[in-house]
Amino acid sequence: MRAEGTGRQPITLKDLAAELGIHPSTVSRVLHSTSEIARGAASSATAERVRKLARERGYSPDPGAASLRTRRTKAFGVIVPRLSDLVLATMYEGVEEAAAEARYSTFVMNSHDNPEEQRRKAETMLARRVDGLILGDIHADSELVHELSARHIPFVLMNRRYPGFPSSTCDDNLGGKLVADHLWDTGHRSVAVIAGEPYASTAVDRTAGFRQRWRELGGEFSDADVVWSRFDTEGGREAAETLLARRGRIPTAVFAVNDFAAIGAMGAIRSHGLTVGQDIAVVGFNDTSLAAQLPIPLSSVRSPMLEIGRRAVELLRRVIAGEQVEPLRLTPELFVRESSAATAAVASRNALAG
Amino acid sequence: MRAEGTGRQPITLKDLAAELGIHPSTVSRVLHSTSEIARGAASSATAERVRKLARERGYSPDPGAASLRTRRTKAFGVIVPRLSDLVLATMYEGVEEAAAEARYSTFVMNSHDNPEEQRRKAETMLARRVDGLILGDIHADSELVHELSARHIPFVLMNRRYPGFPSSTCDDNLGGKLVADHLWDTGHRSVAVIAGEPYASTAVDRTAGFRQRWRELGGEFSDADVVWSRFDTEGGREAAETLLARRGRIPTAVFAVNDFAAIGAMGAIRSHGLTVGQDIAVVGFNDTSLAAQLPIPLSSVRSPMLEIGRRAVELLRRVIAGEQVEPLRLTPELFVRESSAATAAVASRNALAG
DNA sequence: CGCAATTACCCAATCGTTTGGGTGGCGTGG
DNA sequence: CCACGCCACCCAAACGATTGGGTAATTGCG
Numbered sequence: 001m002r003a004e005g006t007g008r009q010p011i012t013l014k015d016l017a018a019e020l021g022i023h024p025s026t027v028s029r030v031l032h033s034t035s036e037i038a039r040g041a042a043s044s045a046t047a048e049r050v051r052k053l054a055r056e057r058g059y060s061p062d063p064g065a066a067s068l069r070t071r072r073t074k075a076f077g078v079i080v081p082r083l084s085d086l087v088l089a090t091m092y093e094g095v096e097e098a099a100a101e102a103r104y105s106t107f108v109m110n111s112h113d114n115p116e117e118q119r120r121k122a123e124t125m126l127a128r129r130v131d132g133l134i135l136g137d138i139h140a141d142s143e144l145v146h147e148l149s150a151r152h153i154p155f156v157l158m159n160r161r162y163p164g165f166p167s168s169t170c171d172d173n174l175g176g177k178l179v180a181d182h183l184w185d186t187g188h189r190s191v192a193v194i195a196g197e198p199y200a201s202t203a204v205d206r207t208a209g210f211r212q213r214w215r216e217l218g219g220e221f222s223d224a225d226v227v228w229s230r231f232d233t234e235g236g237r238e239a240a241e242t243l244l245a246r247r248g249r250i251p252t253a254v255f256a257v258n259d260f261a262a263i264g265a266m267g268a269i270r271s272h273g274l275t276v277g278q279d280i281a282v283v284g285f286n287d288t289s290l291a292a293q294l295p296i297p298l299s300s301v302r303s304p305m306l307e308i309g310r311r312a313v314e315l316l317r318r319v320i321a322g323e324q325v326e327p328l329r330l331t332p333e334l335f336v337r338e339s340s341a342a343t344a345a346v347a348s349r350n351a352l353a354g
Numbered sequence: 355m356r357a358e359g360t361g362r363q364p365i366t367l368k369d370l371a372a373e374l375g376i377h378p379s380t381v382s383r384v385l386h387s388t389s390e391i392a393r394g395a396a397s398s399a400t401a402e403r404v405r406k407l408a409r410e411r412g413y414s415p416d417p418g419a420a421s422l423r424t425r426r427t428k429a430f431g432v433i434v435p436r437l438s439d440l441v442l443a444t445m446y447e448g449v450e451e452a453a454a455e456a457r458y459s460t461f462v463m464n465s466h467d468n469p470e471e472q473r474r475k476a477e478t479m480l481a482r483r484v485d486g487l488i489l490g491d492i493h494a495d496s497e498l499v500h501e502l503s504a505r506h507i508p509f510v511l512m513n514r515r516y517p518g519f520p521s522s523t524c525d526d527n528l529g530g531k532l533v534a535d536h537l538w539d540t541g542h543r544s545v546a547v548i549a550g551e552p553y554a555s556t557a558v559d560r561t562a563g564f565r566q567r568w569r570e571l572g573g574e575f576s577d578a579d580v581v582w583s584r585f586d587t588e589g590g591r592e593a594a595e596t597l598l599a600r601r602g603r604i605p606t607a608v609f610a611v612n613d614f615a616a617i618g619a620m621g622a623i624r625s626h627g628l629t630v631g632q633d634i635a636v637v638g639f640n641d642t643s644l645a646a647q648l649p650i651p652l653s654s655v656r657s658p659m660l661e662i663g664r665r666a667v668e669l670l671r672r673v674i675a676g677e678q679v680e681p682l683r684l685t686p687e688l689f690v691r692e693s694s695a696a697t698a699a700v701a702s703r704n705a706l707a708g
Numbered sequence: 709c710g711c712a713a714t715t716a717c718c719c720a721a722t723c724g725t726t727t728g729g730g731t732g733g734c735g736t737g738g
Numbered sequence: 739c740c741a742c743g744c745c746a747c748c749c750a751a752a753c754g755a756t757t758g759g760g761t762a763a764t765t766g767c768g
Contacts, residue, residue: 012753012754013756014754014755024755025755032755062753062754064753064754065754066754066756067755068754068756069757
């Protein structure tokens, strides 16, 4: 494949040109162009010789040199709250795939959902002269989007949306509705939402969708039935503790807007001597690979995480091309499992017994 | 902070020089050098003027241009099996942190533990002219390490080790021993290991450490007590099913070399009507943030994942500097929780009753 | 056979930085 | 008063690829 062998330094265009006795620019045109520009640059015989030698020598162009000239780096910057969040990591896999297919490289950095760090990382990537940014950590009150926009820097949002800017997200509102339908259909009438961080559109939209549909169905749902929390397991546990401490009005079902929060909630429920799926139904969101495999399999709304990442790349490419692009919301799907399969009739009876 | 304001194109050295009426090279020396070389390049008054203007204009050097000249990109390539593996994602966070502190950028790619893809991604990063590679996905029979070595490409291994090459890992062997001690002390005499993928040194070392200590303690342990598996939840479940299907010799304790495999095993155990921690003890590895928060909190060996990532960067920098570096093994620590806290006396009684 | 068009190239400038090697002018010691 | 040595700069050549603009030589057409 690569036959450099002894080569210390990478091969350059000039090396190839010298060996073939032709001018570097000719080599460049042959190698660089999509057979359109190549025609006219060299005879097909020469073109073949060039390509052959390039292959033999394992030539690969120096991207730094090329981007110096072309003013494009063929690289994107990606910023996420943290890659150790399975959801974002999976989206990033989609980003990487799609970017690679389009011959783009990606830098990724963690902002820890901290606006200042977010801005710092963005500047770092811009200092690297990336051609565009994919932001997976935008807050509802973000100033950064406006700044970047004012500076004409191409970017798209991923996972979380911000009105007026291009984004690739799940239809979180719909996701919340799916859960409301499901819990209503299984007979629940007293429910609560573990809502995640209020600065994330994912959390807000999922909660809003749920609330909206629940009320459409005739259910009661007040602000007191929403507990904001962190997105991780511990956050879910704490939120569930809050719910379980409510005198007299312990819900028969809990919707956590994130699988990890749901797992934490399951832990809290068990600590109180109650059984998930029997005494209290739990539904999560994202359907991460864990959900189906848990000791008590978790019902969850599957969001197309990989696809969200892939589409973010596509959108960004279109933004860079100067197109006007609309926000994209991909359709989620609910998977019902043991954690919420029983009907509420059973659930409430057991809750009384417990 | 950045005061470009209207600036369309980034500011260049030449821009600054023109505005100050001095030569670009002088600007470069002032900005670039660590006050050592700066001395002699310009008067301290000029130096101050330069720095001030650079700050005002929000100058940031073009890394492509700089690396074209210096032959260094100040970038590392990182290859991991998949970032959606929490363990590798966390290590990567450490890498990012440490790299940023040393003013390095990082590219990260997923190889899906596929040797061909691994090689492809490595070539992609080398085409990007990274200064070095951090490989988190090396197999026990890797040819890539030898190739890279022969090509004099600076690299270090992370998470998994390979004898004879620099690596930053957990002392997995010791981790296995800790688990053996713990299970032996709590009275278990019939144990099994869910061992992970045989091509990963992590899996092999943890299993070997366990086996070795178990036998030192006088325990019985044969090859039949080891089940190789994938590292994910589903793999753990399948492996546990295998163990639970063994006629007559169901173990009283299971050591899964990975938390996710452990979670899968917990699921399988529950499916068989047994209770984790009562009927069968389970211990995981890595102590991911999930472990302590699970409905039945999981005992786990904590590996310093963040630190492993940070140290990988440090090692790589030393390799690049031409130092001879030794493999590094960081010390793990066992955290005992409900999943394995009960003594085996209770466990085996219950198992009989069940 | 003459002229134009085409083919198959070459030339040189350019992108932004870095860096080895000058070079005037001033201060100082002998 | 002269020589020497700083000081504080400037100059120019890289690094590797791209690209607008040539230009000889060949071919085509009438």
